[in-house]
Amino acid sequence: MTEGALPLGAPFRPGLDPLPERHHVWAVSKDAQGRPAHGDPRTALRALTQPLPAIGGNDALGYVLYAGLTYNTVFAARGVPISVFDLHDRDLHVPGSGAVVVLAAVGAEVAREGRLKVGELRVLYPGISNLLSPRAGEDPMHADFKIQGYETPDGSFAQFVRGQAPQWLAHSERLTLAEGSSFMLDLETVYKALYDVAGVRHRERVFVEGAAGGTGLYAVACATLRGALVTGLVSSAAKARLIAERGARAAVDRTDPAFAGIFTPVPLDPAARGRWVEAGRVFTERVRAANDGRPIDVVVSSVGRDLFARMVDLLGSGGRLVFYGATSGYTLTLLGKAGHASAAEMYARVDLRPQQGVVVYHGLTATGVSDAPSDPTAEAAIETALALGARVVAVTRTDAQAAHLKRIGELAGTISLESLGRARGFVWPETMPDYDADAEGYRRYQDATLKPFGQAVGRLLATGDNPRGYPDVIVERAGQDTLGTSTFIARPFTGAVVYLEPTDGRRVSFYAPNVWMHGKRILFPSFAILGSHLSNAHQAEMCVRLIDAGALTIHRPVIHAWEELAEANQALYENRHTGTMTVRVGAAASLDGARTARQVYEAWGSRFLDGKTVRARIDPVRRGAPEMVALLTVDSPPANALGAEVFDDLERALDALDSERYVRAVVLAGAGSMFVAGADIRQLRAFARAEDVTALAARAQRVFARIAAMKAPVVSAVDGYALGGGNELQMACAWRVAGARAELGQPEINLHVIPGFGGTQMLPRLAARRARAGGGQMYTLLVGALAMLLDGRRRSAARAQALGIVDEVAAADALSHALGVARRIATGEFSGALFSPLTEAGTLAFPNVERDTEIARLLAHHAAVPRSAPAAAIVEAVRTGLTQGLHAGLALEARRFGELTASADGHAGIDRFFARRSWPLPTRHEDA
Numbered sequence: 001m002t003e004g005a006l007p008l009g010a011p012f013r014p015g016l017d018p019l020p021e022r023h024h025v026w027a028v029s030k031d032a033q034g035r036p037a038h039g040d041p042r043t044a045l046r047a048l049t050q051p052l053p054a055i056g057g058n059d060a061l062g063y064v065l066y067a068g069l070t071y072n073t074v075f076a077a078r079g080v081p082i083s084v085f086d087l088h089d090r091d092l093h094v095p096g097s098g099a100v101v102v103l104a105a106v107g108a109e110v111a112r113e114g115r116l117k118v119g120e121l122r123v124l125y126p127g128i129s130n131l132l133s134p135r136a137g138e139d140p141m142h143a144d145f146k147i148q149g150y151e152t153p154d155g156s157f158a159q160f161v162r163g164q165a166p167q168w169l170a171h172s173e174r175l176t177l178a179e180g181s182s183f184m185l186d187l188e189t190v191y192k193a194l195y196d197v198a199g200v201r202h203r204e205r206v207f208v209e210g211a212a213g214g215t216g217l218y219a220v221a222c223a224t225l226r227g228a229l230v231t232g233l234v235s236s237a238a239k240a241r242l243i244a245e246r247g248a249r250a251a252v253d254r255t256d257p258a259f260a261g262i263f264t265p266v267p268l269d270p271a272a273r274g275r276w277v278e279a280g281r282v283f284t285e286r287v288r289a290a291n292d293g294r295p296i297d298v299v300v301s302s303v304g305r306d307l308f309a310r311m312v313d314l315l316g317s318g319g320r321l322v323f324y325g326a327t328s329g330y331t332l333t334l335l336g337k338a339g340h341a342s343a344a345e346m347y348a349r350v351d352l353r354p355q356q357g358v359v360v361y362h363g364l365t366a367t368g369v370s371d372a373p374s375d376p377t378a379e380a381a382i383e384t385a386l387a388l389g390a391r392v393v394a395v396t397r398t399d400a401q402a403a404h405l406k407r408i409g410e411l412a413g414t415i416s417l418e419s420l421g422r423a424r425g426f427v428w429p430e431t432m433p434d435y436d437a438d439a440e441g442y443r444r445y446q447d448a449t450l451k452p453f454g455q456a457v458g459r460l461l462a463t464g465d466n467p468r469g470y471p472d473v474i475v476e477r478a479g480q481d482t483l484g485t486s487t488f489i490a491r492p493f494t495g496a497v498v499y500l501e502p503t504d505g506r507r508v509s510f511y512a513p514n515v516w517m518h519g520k521r522i523l524f525p526s527f528a529i530l531g532s533h534l535s536n537a538h539q540a541e542m543c544v545r546l547i548d549a550g551a552l553t554i555h556r557p558v559i560h561a562w563e564e565l566a567e568a569n570q571a572l573y574e575n576r577h578t579g580t581m582t583v584r585v586g587a588a589a590s591l592d593g594a595r596t597a598r599q600v601y602e603a604w605g606s607r608f609l610d611g612k613t614v615r616a617r618i619d620p621v622r623r624g625a626p627e628m629v630a631l632l633t634v635d636s637p638p639a640n641a642l643g644a645e646v647f648d649d650l651e652r653a654l655d656a657l658d659s660e661r662y663v664r665a666v667v668l669a670g671a672g673s674m675f676v677a678g679a680d681i682r683q684l685r686a687f688a689r690a691e692d693v694t695a696l697a698a699r700a701q702r703v704f705a706r707i708a709a710m711k712a713p714v715v716s717a718v719d720g721y722a723l724g725g726g727n728e729l730q731m732a733c734a735w736r737v738a739g740a741r742a743e744l745g746q747p748e749i750n751l752h753v754i755p756g757f758g759g760t761q762m763l764p765r766l767a768a769r770r771a772r773a774g775g776g777q778m779y780t781l782l783v784g785a786l787a788m789l790l791d792g793r794r795r796s797a798a799r800a801q802a803l804g805i806v807d808e809v810a811a812a813d814a815l816s817h818a819l820g821v822a823r824r825i826a827t828g829e830f831s832g833a834l835f836s837p838l839t840e841a842g843t844l845a846f847p848n849v850e851r852d853t854e855i856a857r858l859l860a861h862h863a864a865v866p867r868s869a870p871a872a873a874i875v876e877a878v879r880t881g882l883t884q885g886l887h888a889g890l891a892l893e894a895r896r897f898g899e900l901t902a903s904a905d906g907h908a909g910i911d912r913f914f915a916r917r918s919w920p921l922p923t924r925h926e927d928a
Contacts, residue, residue: 005049006159008562009588011604012063013619014104014118015667015819016629019061022049023159026565027092028076028084034091038079041569045077047562050092053154053162057109058131060116060168062101062124062161064585065600066181068557069565070097071327072150073157074573081330081435081513087146088153096156097126097149100171100181102586102600110165111813112741114673114720118816121597122168123180124148124156125188125540131164134465140166140536141519142493147534157565159585166537172548173595177587182557182580183218185534187543189324190218192535193300195226197519198322202227204297207287207314209307211248212239214555214580215324219300220246221552228298231290233307250290258282263306266333266507268431273335273507284313295319304512305329305436315527322530326512329436336478336503339526343381343475346498347388349523354389356472357412357461359489362405363397364479366501371397373404377500381475386410393460393471413460415453426452432484432509442511454489470495477501483508483522492518499524557582559592609656611649616657626662627826630712631819635671642725642757643680644696647703654706664826666710667818668733669717675742676726679757684901685910694898697756700725701890704732704758708836713825717818718742718806723794728757731766731805734834735821738797738806739814745794749862750918752909754870756897758838760789760877761889763805765837768844770804773833783852789874790858792921807832841886846879854925861922870900 004021006012026045031037038044055061073095076084084093103120110116126148129136133143149155154162171180194200206223210216211232223230224247231250232243240251254263262279288295295316301308304326311321312334326332352358362378363370378394382405385392391412396402402416420426427448433441458469470491476483478501486497487510495518503524515522515531522529535543546552557580560568564583571577587594591603598608601617609616613636621627632653634640657663670676679700687693707714707729716722716730719739727744730736738744746755746763754760767785771778784803788795797809810817824830849855862871873896881889900906912918 002049009586012102012104012586013604014102015816016619016621016823019052019105021052023052024049025094025158027094030091036079036083036085038077038083041074041077041573042566045566045569048092052160055105055107055162057107058165059107059162060103060110060165061105062099062122062163063104064099064101064156064159064161065587065591066100066178066582067096067156067585068098068182068184069568069572069581070185071572072097072147073569076150077569084150087151090153093153094155094158095149097147098181098184099124099156099161100177101161103168104160105816106813108740108812111719111739113165114741116165116168118813121171123171123184123544124161124163125167125169125184125537127167127534127537128152128164169541169544172544174547174550175554175595177594178557178559178582178592179554182582183554184540186214187218188535188540190215190222191543192539193322193324193532194219194222196539197530197532198298198320200226200228200298204228205291205294206230206298206300207296208232208300209303209311211243215302217246217555220248225551231287252286252290263310265305266309266335280310280313283310287314298322303328305331308332309334317526319527320530322532324516324532330512331434331436331509332512333507333509336506336508336524337526338502338504339524340502341500341525343384343500346500346523347384350473350496350498352385352388352390352473356390357469358385358390358392358473359457359471360392360394360475361477362394363401364477366478368479369397373400381500382408391461393457415456420452420456423452431481432511435511450485450488453485457489466491473498475500478503478506481508483510487514487520490520496521496523555579559584609653611653613646614649614653616653618660618663621823621826628660628663629822629826630657630663630666632666632668633671634676637672639677640670640674641677641680642700643683647699650703657712663712665822666712666714667717667822668714669815674720675718675722676729677721678724678726681910685907687902690898690902693901694894697894697897700757701894704729705838707732708838713834715818715821717814718744719814724748724755725757728755728759728762731762732758732836732838734836735832736806737808737810737814737818737821738800739810740812742797742814743794744800744805746789747792749790749792749867749870750921751913752867752870752905753900754873754877754897755789756894758890760874760893761881761886762837763789764878764882765840766804769835775804779847783849783855786849786878787854787858787925790871793924843885844882846882850875858922865919867919869905873900
């Protein structure tokens with residue numbers, strides 16, 4: 001079903017184009033019986049349509065231009081290592097973990113923050129967290145983190161993709177849009193693994209597996225950028241040259257005949273391990289020879305089963321192996337190394353804190369199991385953890401050992417494996433079953449060992465913030481191969497397993513995803529195994545900054561058509577691809593070289609009018625129809641202040657728009673996070689003569705009157721501050737829209753001056769219009785208008801609407817709503833009453849509002865400060881305009897504005913404002 005969906009590659013201009021009901025996706029689905037239809041990507045991935053995802057307050061919706069390919073889609077299609085349908089309750093799973101989008105819509109809280117704006121280009125960082133969890137303050141990845149498109153069913157292989165606010169990062173214009181869609185998952189993963197997890201340092205020796213692959217090349221580049229000495233593992237001379245170009249100083253070719261048959265797991269049979277060690281010596285020596293005879297400090301690993309044990313062999317004292325995948329198999333083995341550390345040393349390395357949970361295995365020696373009641377190593381570890389304020393669970397081999405430990409009264413509990421063994425079905429194997437060779441055996445191990453043991457520990461360590469009782473630290477033992485169990489139960493993202501005893505010659509094994517996908521650490525006295533998983537949004541943003549600075553380059557992706565997505569993922573699965581890949585979604589082939597939002601909109605039929613501080617974009621409303629809508633944007637950082645240069649550019653833009661035959665409506669907005677914060681106060685302070693200030697005010701009034709009289713009605717889109725001249729600018733428009741975070745006000749009295757760009761005339765007229773429309777009593781609303789001029793305080797969008805100075809409050813952002821209004825004006829579907837207060841020149845009876853208690857309170861405050869002159873001038877200008885007409889009021893306002901601004905009190909008021917020492921404003925009416 002394609003009804004209700006946009007055609008693939010069609011333009012989508014946020015606000016102007018309504019969101020469709022459905023959209024095109026590629027998805028893994030269930031069969032007619034409700035079973036996951038997994039398989040190779042070319043058969044498991046299906047092109048479908050589904051309803052558009054709804055967004056919440058903290059979300060934004062992106063119209064996808066290009067979506068990058070990652071191996072997560074292969075995992076999702078094949079259902080390996082688990083079915084993605086085990087992770088959610090949906091019948092369709094849309095994969096895809098990265099994209100470049102045009103922001104299509106934002107939620108209310110996203111609009112309130114003000115960082116994101118519809119119509120912008122953004123890069124999707126594919127990490128979703130519980131943003132409201134306290135653990136998000138530690139690291140968002142510690143708060144229910146999930147990879148979008150793999151652990152969630154709403155990935156980026158879709159026309160529209162939903163993301164949380166932190167997921168939307170800047171697009172660097174150094175990159176094409178296709179390049180921007182293709183790097184995120186790979187680069188951010190490597191950046192975090194090297195810089196934040198392994199902590200690679202200058203001049204350290206780094207060895208990179210698969211150095212010429214997608215993540216491998218980024219690892220070479222990131223390590224080199226840090227000043228490390230990089231050696232890469234490659235499979236050809238051409239790939240050795242490639243990594244040399246990226247900064248590697250040496251390469252080792254794994255296809256060298258001397259290495260034949262050496263890349264295997266550590267044998268389970270102790271008798272075979274000596275031969276295994278001897279066979280690998282040639283590889284270790286080759287790597288050391290490339291590093292001046294020195295061992296490796298940091299290994300970057302992602303291949304997994306086949307190479308892992310040899311990579312551990314390369315590490316010297318203090319070395320770290322960091323890994324973020326295991327493409328050749330999930331059962332990882334290693335031979336330990338010499339080295340001993342005290343419990344205090346290892347607890348310090350993992351930063352053990354009071355009330356954290358610790359599990360200590362008891363009833364072992366450095367070489368095997370012991371039936372002796374006491375275990376000095378374990379008991380020292382228990383006593384040290386208790387002394388540090390931890391909650392400790394001891395796991396003993398026998399009931400007698402558990403009874404022996406009762407002398408330690410502070411224990412959170414003991415678990416006897418002998419007692420557990422009496423439970424039906426519980427098994428404590430000598431080693432973890434090999435998942436890759438015996439997946440069914442591993443599943444039995446999960447049911448018979450991991451789950452019951454984890455539940456036993458969890459019951460003793462559960463807390464409110466850790467309801468499953470995952471231990472924070474587990475003290476493993478050299479005399480057993482239970483690392484697979486310990487890494488399963490350790491707390492996700494912060495949990496650590498530590499060894500105290502020498503492990504040289506000892507084989508241990510574990511299931512890779514339990515460590516890398518949950519960021520766990522395995523610390524030995526002389527080296528460490530560190531799991532690393534994706535990154536958080538801040539780390540991803542650092543990658544974008546490095547790209548934007550030219551410090552890192554991006555691999556140019558192969559670009560595929562939407563229809564080729566399944567086959568492209570098949571090529572990825574079969575390793576038939578070269579480099580990275582991306583697919584066109586909303587982009588046509590003509591955009592493959594585009595870098596900017598402007599190029600996208602131009603391809604969609606928009607035209608641009610450029611100015612230094614004001615720009616316009618003119619968009620066709622409907623394909624094939626002549627009607628146009630213009631977006632006029634004030635862009636004068638940091639506050640979009642109104643000065644002579646802005647007025648010059650604004651008038652030129654109005655001239656150009658007046659000459660456009662088919663422009664039917666104009667939306668007026670501010671760039672960045674605010675509308676317009678007011679007049680250029682520094683420019684005002686520089687005027688020495690009142691006549692010069694008056695002339696500027698008169699010019700502003702003429703420009704605003706021109707906006708009011710435009711043949712194409714002007715709709716304001718107020719997001720953020722509209723203060724002083726900014727509020728006057730938006731009031732001059734024919735229809736006024738404020739967003740969720742808009743704040744409007746006339747704070748001029750704080751500077752010992754008055755509004756000068758028409759505020760004393762427009763605000764009362766809008767309030768009177770509101771009263772005539774049945775929005776309140778005329779007297780009350782006029783008092784409210786005068787109070788807003790006198791108190792200098794900001795109003796929320798809702799209060800501004802109640803006063804009549806805005807017509808609509810958008811549920812989220814004003815811009816997309818205002819563009820929708822402009823579209824309806826252009827198509828004749830708008831039913832609102834367009835009105836600018838500068839087009840109503842008549843008079844109105846003005847009551848004696850000075851007797852109102854609120855106005856009297858405000859005037860008394862200003863008399864005491866003292867600030868009587870501007871307060872009196874405001875009342876005078878309002879009365880003149882309403883009783884003698886608009887033009888008389890504007891002329892008086894401009895004259896009084898000039899006199900007060902150029903006066904000694906005016907200069908002093910502006911100087912106090914710059915020094916942040918302004919005299920106090922009146923308290924708010926509701927707080928008074």
